[in-house]
Amino acid sequence: MSVEVIRARRLGDVPHGFFGRRGGVSDGMVAGLNAGLGSADDPAAVAENRRLATDAVLPGAALLGVYQIHSAEAVVVTAPYAEAARPRADALVTDRPGLLLGILTADCAPVLFADRDAGVVGAAHAGWKGALGGVTDATLAAMETRGARRERIVAAIGPCIARASYEVDDGFLRTFAEADAANERFFADGRADHHQFDLEAYVAHRLAAAGVTRIEALGLDTYSDEERFYSFRRATHRGEADYGRQISVIGVG
Incomplete structure (x- = not known):
């Protein structure tokens, strides 16, 4: 089966793609296009899956990722580096052709960014902790250091856990409400002492609040x-x- 590339209409012809598990060479419980370096999958299968994703979006590009730590850290990358040298961060930004930025997720929200006019792109891993901490804000700020302007930036939020599937407890809700009481609107009532959290809507809110239109x-x-x-x-x-883990990628065309 060929790999499935999910594209965002607003990102247009910017080389990008959100991938799931369709296609790929992994088998067993991670069957499909598993791109997770931290899984117990055969490393050769993971490498082939990552190559397939790269070739489906920007053939010949160097795929770069980060050692994801659920932070609000964003880094600017300007040249290829070895997997062992991955920076500890949760977002990448570049303005260099030939580089493909990759973020791994397995329920967290992948967010891809582009300012076509400036030729600057970004990718962020926004789990609840990183989203609350400001990983999307950090990505926007890093893009601006390379000449992007946030009024021109387009952002797309890819496959992530939906509100109907994301049950959390009272303590989780309090963490968000203490940061901003208005955050309670991203929680729906659930069973006793539990709530349903809308991660996608919260990430979209953070982007809009930061000036992304x-x-x-x-x-x-x-x-x-x-x-x-x-x-x-x-x-x-x-x-x-x-x-x-699924991978989401973006590069400079």
Whole structure:
């Protein structure tokens, strides 16, 4: 099966793609296009899956990632580096052709950014902790150091866990409400002492509050669509020993 590339309409012809698990060479519980370096998958299969994703978007490009730590750290990259040299961060920015920025997710929100006029792109891994901490704000600021202007920046939020699938407790809600009381609007009532959190809507809110006016949320739920996406929470609920990671990529055309 060929790999499925999910594209954002607002990003237009900027080389980019959100991938799930369709296609690829991995098998077993991570069958498909598993791009997770931290999984127990065969490293050769992961490398081939990452090559397939790269070739589907920007053939011949150097795929660069970060050692993701659920932070609000964004780095500017200007040249290829070895996997062992990946910076500890959760977002990357570049203005250099031939580089493809990659973010891994398995329920967290991947966010791709582009300022076509400036030739600057970014990719962010926005889990709840990074989103609350400001990883998208840090990405925008890093893009501006390379000449981007946020009024021109387009942002797309890819497949992530949806509100209907994301149950959290009172303590989780309090963490967001203490940061800003208005954040309670991103939580719907659930069972006793629990709530349903809308990560995608919260990330879109942070982007809009930072001055991004062109935002596309794809509305794809990683948890509920097992055939199409990997999900850490689904694997955890089932007591599975491992889980795959999907990759989202963007580069300068």
